[in-house]
Amino acid sequence: MADIYLYNSLSRQKELFAPLKAPDVGMYACGPTVYDYQHIGNMRRYVGDDTLKRVLALNGFKVKHVMNVTDVGHLTSDADTGEDKLEKSAAEKGKSAAEIARFFEEQFFSSTDALNVIRPDILCRATEHVSEQIELIKKIEENGFTYLTDDGVYFDTTKLKDYGRLAGGKEGIKPGVRVDIAGKKNPTDFALWKFSPKDSKRQMEWDSPWGTGFPGWHIECSAMSMKYLGETFDIHTGGVDHVAVHHTNEIAQSEAATGKAPVKYWVHYEFLQVDGAKMAKSLGNTYTVTDVEKKGFDPLALRYLFLSAHYRDSLNFTWESLQAAQNALEKLRSAVAALKDEKTRTALSSEKDAKTQTFREEFVKSVNDDINTASALAVVWQMLKSNIPSEDKYDLAIAFDEVLGLGLAKATVGKVEIPGKVQELLDKRNQLREQGKFEEADGVRKEIEEAGFVLEDSSQGTKIKPR
Numbered sequence: 001m002a003d004i005y006l007y008n009s010l011s012r013q014k015e016l017f018a019p020l021k022a023p024d025v026g027m028y029a030c031g032p033t034v035y036d037y038q039h040i041g042n043m044r045r046y047v048g049d050d051t052l053k054r055v056l057a058l059n060g061f062k063v064k065h066v067m068n069v070t071d072v073g074h075l076t077s078d079a080d081t082g083e084d085k086l087e088k089s090a091a092e093k094g095k096s097a098a099e100i101a102r103f104f105e106e107q108f109f110s111s112t113d114a115l116n117v118i119r120p121d122i123l124c125r126a127t128e129h130v131s132e133q134i135e136l137i138k139k140i141e142e143n144g145f146t147y148l149t150d151d152g153v154y155f156d157t158t159k160l161k162d163y164g165r166l167a168g169g170k171e172g173i174k175p176g177v178r179v180d181i182a183g184k185k186n187p188t189d190f191a192l193w194k195f196s197p198k199d200s201k202r203q204m205e206w207d208s209p210w211g212t213g214f215p216g217w218h219i220e221c222s223a224m225s226m227k228y229l230g231e232t233f234d235i236h237t238g239g240v241d242h243v244a245v246h247h248t249n250e251i252a253q254s255e256a257a258t259g260k261a262p263v264k265y266w267v268h269y270e271f272l273q274v275d276g277a278k279m280a281k282s283l284g285n286t287y288t289v290t291d292v293e294k295k296g297f298d299p300l301a302l303r304y305l306f307l308s309a310h311y312r313d314s315l316n317f318t319w320e321s322l323q324a325a326q327n328a329l330e331k332l333r334s335a336v337a338a339l340k341d342e343k344t345r346t347a348l349s350s351e352k353d354a355k356t357q358t359f360r361e362e363f364v365k366s367v368n369d370d371i372n373t374a375s376a377l378a379v380v381w382q383m384l385k386s387n388i389p390s391e392d393k394y395d396l397a398i399a400f401d402e403v404l405g406l407g408l409a410k411a412t413v414g415k416v417e418i419p420g421k422v423q424e425l426l427d428k429r430n431q432l433r434e435q436g437k438f439e440e441a442d443g444v445r446k447e448i449e450e451a452g453f454v455l456e457d458s459s460q461g462t463k464i465k466p467r
């Protein structure tokens with residue numbers, strides 16, 4: 001088993017990955033909130049989780065991937081207004097909050113499926129784990145970390161010795177909610193349980209030892225990760241926006257309950273920018289996978305685009321960059337499809353065999369170095385351009401695709417998309433050749449090449465493929 005290095009947000013350095021009970025790996029990923037469509041910025045995270053999982057599998061680890069679905073509406077889901085988006089959306093649409101949640105959960109999975117993201121082994125919904133959350137809050141209360149306000153049960157962050165160390169200590173942490181809560185002792189304190197507002201028409205509320213209400217957001221991840229992966233597990237992932245509050249508070253809750261650090265490796269994905277700016281509803285740039293498809297792009301071109309950057313680097317999405325990714329993906333697919341048809345492995349030369357092995361090692365080295373997919377893609381292209389036997393090239397491409405998830409095994413020669421203009425030129429050239437006008441046909445061939453395609457004439461006809 002080769003060494004894997006992962007950047008751990010907790011230690012702020014790359015660490016040699018050593019799970020608690022190899023070859024098993026417990027991995028918890030913060031999932032979607034389901035009161036709206038998930039945009040492509042969110043999708044970058046889930047492709048990130050998927051790639052990480054595939055790299056671990058490539059190295060022989062058995063990953064148990066747990067993901068939550070935040071289907072409880074939180075009064076604080078809008079930090080500025082304190083509005084509950086799920087309940088609000090339900091009221092506006094005349095549906096139940098549960099219906100809204102399930103609808104957006106399905107939307108979420110149709111997006112991740114389109115991106116070849118393997119579904120989690122365990123999907124846990126917050127609404128189906130309320131008793132686990134109440135039990136955990138009771139433990140935290142017994143250990144003396146809570147206090148009661150008119151608003152709910154709060155976690156006293158001053159009671160924990162090193163609260164906020166994930167975010168880099170006191171300077172890094174931010175108060176979770178900007179809405180002032182009466183009776184809250186410290187800005188960073190947060191709700192474990194919220195009481196339903198008086199006379200509220202909340203649909204999602206439960207009885208608890210403290211009063212009718214609903215769990216805070218952070219507690220669901222502590223309760224469910226603990227239930228499915230134990231008090232301490234290997235990997236917890238999320239977006240960089242989760243560091244300062246959500247994950248900081250998850251650590252606080254779990255440590256207050258068990259006295260143990262809940263997670264060995266914290267992995268965080270950087271943001272996706274759009275046209276150089278932050279994605280925001282107000283800017284109209286919160287594109288979804290459906291938007292990408294509507295514009296005629298293959299969703300996997302988006303996956304290719306994500307893979308072309310390191311997950312800890314910010315990535316700028318533009319329609320041009322997506323087009324470039326789609327071109328590269330098509331080129332890759334047609335190269336692999338062409339290899340499938342060729343059986344050119346003839347005389348084995350040990351030199352070429354050694355080269356094949358080197359490409360395999362280079363690829364594994366890249367992905368094992370903190371999931372460096374950009375470098376891994378470069379290895380793929382070098383390999384395809386090399387002089388190793390076609391059959392080896394094909395086998396390697398398919399093996400690498402176990403990590404890349406670009407659907408290369410399904411690539412077929414016929415799937416190469418030929419632009420209309422190029423098809424016209426191709427027809428014209430065929431006609432000229434039939435008429436014996438070879439010189440003119442050669443002229444057309446040059447035009448086709450200028451349009452980015454190459455032709456291969458053989459006794460079976462003419463093959464066209466992207467240059």
Ligand SMILES: [Zn+2]
Nearest residue numbers: 030031221246
């Ligand atoms: Zn979470």
